[in-house]
Every structure is written in structure tokens, then in C-alpha cells.
Amino acid sequence: MRGVVFDFFGTLTDPAVESQRKQAFTATAEVLGVPAERFWAAMAGSFPRRIVGAYGSTRETLLAIARECGAKPDEEQLDRAVATHRSGAERLRTPRPEALAVLDHLRTQNYRLGLLSDCSSELCEAWPDTVYAARIDAPVFSWKEGHRKPDPRLYATAAARLGVPVSECWFVGDGGSREHDGARRAGMRPVLVTNAAYPGANLLRDDPDSYLPEHRIDDLGELIRLLGPSHDNG
Structure with a gap:
């Protein structure tokens, strides 16, 4: 991976x-x-x-x-x-407390990092000036691509821009827009971030995903452990 x-x-x-x-x-x-x-x-x-x-x-x-x-x-x-x-x-767009540290750690482990977001114009217009831009190798925005998750073209586009086969990509998300089922169908390995510490956040998901991935973490910081020795990238 x-x-x-x-x-x-x-x-x-x-x-x-x-x-x-x-x-x-x-x-x-x-x-x-x-x-x-x-x-x-x-x-x-x-x-x-x-x-x-x-x-x-x-x-x-x-x-x-x-x-x-x-x-x-x-x-x-x-x-x-x-x-x-x-x-x-x-x-x-405020980062969650551990987000930037997780991205920085994964980069030190030589992972290629992508983004796949169902978003409107605001994020796309502001992206180059965000704290995320320098940490993400391949951002893919629905607003620019003209289609939204779980369209398989988005996952294929993200993998292609990373230069990594879809079968060698994790997909990490909180479960809106049927994104995990889309990732599974596209050939990626999905990870659900349950946001257990933010129970109200789940109510705001658009088009929630009925598919429950095998891999689930309560907070993003747990991703480092999940992608640890058993999934060593080096």
C-alpha cells in the first residue's frame, strides 16, 4: 500500500x-x-x-x-x-487537532497522499493558500471534475495523479456521500473514521454510506497505528 x-x-x-x-x-x-x-x-x-x-x-x-x-x-x-x-x-476548514501531524508522519514514511472531496467552489479557490496544500500530492475536487462520490472516475483520477494503482491505495473518510462503498468498488481499501468523540457530526453527513468497512478508527490519529508494521510501506 x-x-x-x-x-x-x-x-x-x-x-x-x-x-x-x-x-x-x-x-x-x-x-x-x-x-x-x-x-x-x-x-x-x-x-x-x-x-x-x-x-x-x-x-x-x-x-x-x-x-x-x-x-x-x-x-x-x-x-x-x-x-x-x-x-x-x-x-x-480548520484542521482537526491531529490532522497535520498525521499527514506529516505519513509523508516521512514515503506514502503518496491524495485528497478526494465533494466540495463547492470555496475550497477549490482557496486551496493553494491552505495548510493542507503543501502536504497533499494530488487533490481531486468534485467541483473541478464535474462528478461526485461515489463515482468511480474520481477514485481512478486520484490514484492516477498519485502514480499509484488503486489497489495500492487506502481511502480514509468519515462516511458521507457513500464514499467507502465507492472506494471499495474502485479497488481501494477503505477506512472509516467514526468520529466517536463528535456524535453530532454524523448527523451532518450528506448521503451517508450504508457500507461498513472492515477497518474502522475512532479518530484520525489511530491511522498511524493501523498503517503500522503490518502494513509497512518501507
Whole structure:
């Protein structure tokens, strides 16, 4: 096993901050002049299309959603909304406490590290400036690829960009978007991060996975032990 492909939200990010997503959307709605609940409903309803790039950039997305909600923001208002929305998205990218140390350790063990995220425009636009970018060899974003998990093309793309056969890749995620079943079908070895210390986080998963992988860890730090001597990469 020479590659490890990670989910992003709730896996590398702190599951505890996911509860702040609605608060972040509320701040954007206020700038756009849209009722918070209406904006939240529109963003939630548009999620399947937003994450495959159907709305375009963050600016284009917010303009389209505002219009769907009956608002007509001017350019200055839209500028402020984009800045507010990006600020909220940055908070939601806070690393979980052990995430960066795990990535750094795996790199010292010569693993190739990939990312496979169902995400909208905000993550893609900000990626080069995140603390994750220098640690991930091959990021794959649904927004850029035009399809979402568990589409097998995403797993194949991640492996190809790592230069590692899918059969030699672990896939590590918290279980949304049927990602583990997708990984299994693609030929990767899936690992579920249960987030046992964050019981509320599981309720926020989109399209939860009914497939339960053989390999399960409660927190990301346990991955080092799982990939230890019995799965030595060196």
C-alpha cells in the first residue's frame, strides 16, 4: 500500500466546527439581504449541483442563489458577500487537532497522499493558500471534475495523479456521500473514521454510506497505528 487518499470535511477538518456552517451561511445571507432560513434552504437544496460546478465560481454561485431567493445584490454588496462567505468557509476548514501531524508522519514514511472531496467552489479557490496544500500530492475536487462520490472516475483520477494503482491505495473518510462503498468498488481499501468523540457530526453527513468497512478508527490519529508494521510501506 503506497497511497492514502483522504476525504476532506469531517476527516481532515475538525468535525466540531461543522456545526458553524449555518452560522456562516447566515452571515452571507445578511450581506445579500436574504432571509437566513431561505438562504440556508437554497444552499442546501443546490448542494448536489454546486459541488459539480453547475453554478460556477463563488461569486457566480452567490449571485445565482440570491436571485433564486428574490434578491438583486449590486456589485458592492456582492463583493462583501463573497468576502464574508469565504471567511466563513475558512473557519470550516480548520484542521482537526491531529490532522497535520498525521499527514506529516505519513509523508516521512514515503506514502503518496491524495485528497478526494465533494466540495463547492470555496475550497477549490482557496486551496493553494491552505495548510493542507503543501502536504497533499494530488487533490481531486468534485467541483473541478464535474462528478461526485461515489463515482468511480474520481477514485481512478486520484490514484492516477498519485502514480499509484488503486489497489495500492487506502481511502480514509468519515462516511458521507457513500464514499467507502465507492472506494471499495474502485479497488481501494477503505477506512472509516467514526468520529466517536463528535456524535453530532454524523448527523451532518450528506448521503451517508450504508457500507461498513472492515477497518474502522475512532479518530484520525489511530491511522498511524493501523498503517503500522503490518502494513509497512518501507
